[in-house]
Amino acid sequence: MDLRNQEKLRERHKEISATVRRTMFALLAYSASCAVIIVQPDLPFVLTSSGVKVPVINVAVNLNAFLIVGPLGLIAITIYLHIFLEKLDRITELSEDDKQPFLFNFQGPITSWINT
Numbered sequence: 001m002d003l004r005n006q007e008k009l010r011e012r013h014k015e016i017s018a019t020v021r022r023t024m025f026a027l028l029a030y031s032a033s034c035a036v037i038i039v040q041p042d043l044p045f046v047l048t049s050s051g052v053k054v055p056v057i058n059v060a061v062n063l064n065a066f067l068i069v070g071p072l073g074l075i076a077i078t079i080y081l082h083i084f085l086e087k088l089d090r091i092t093e094l095s096e097d098d099k100q101p102f103l104f105n106f107q108g109p110i111t112s113w114i115n116t
Contacts, residue, residue: 020088027081030074
């Protein structure tokens with residue numbers, strides 16, 4: 001592989017790695033906000049039917065709508081993440097030293113177990 005193609009491959013790997021990292025953080029943040037909403041006590045929702053309050057944006061959302069949209073959002077972000085993880089997995093010509101130092105790029109036995 002010539003030097004120009006190697007550099008293009010490194011740059012592509014860097015872009016995809018950054019996208020995967022941002023998507024993982026988005027998935028973690030969305031999961032945490034869903035967990036905060038789910039662990040709220042049910043009594044105020046039953047008595048007032050005002051809906052659940054989304055933590056970051058302070059908007060009341062109907063509980064039934066949230067129970068549908070919440071998991072769909074998690075599924076959509078997870079699918080998006082796996083698309084880019086699959087693209088990243090196809091770049092096999094780079095050595096581990098040329099890859100970005102993120103958990104999903106390491107090749108050791110512990111990180112391979114964590115990533116599965």
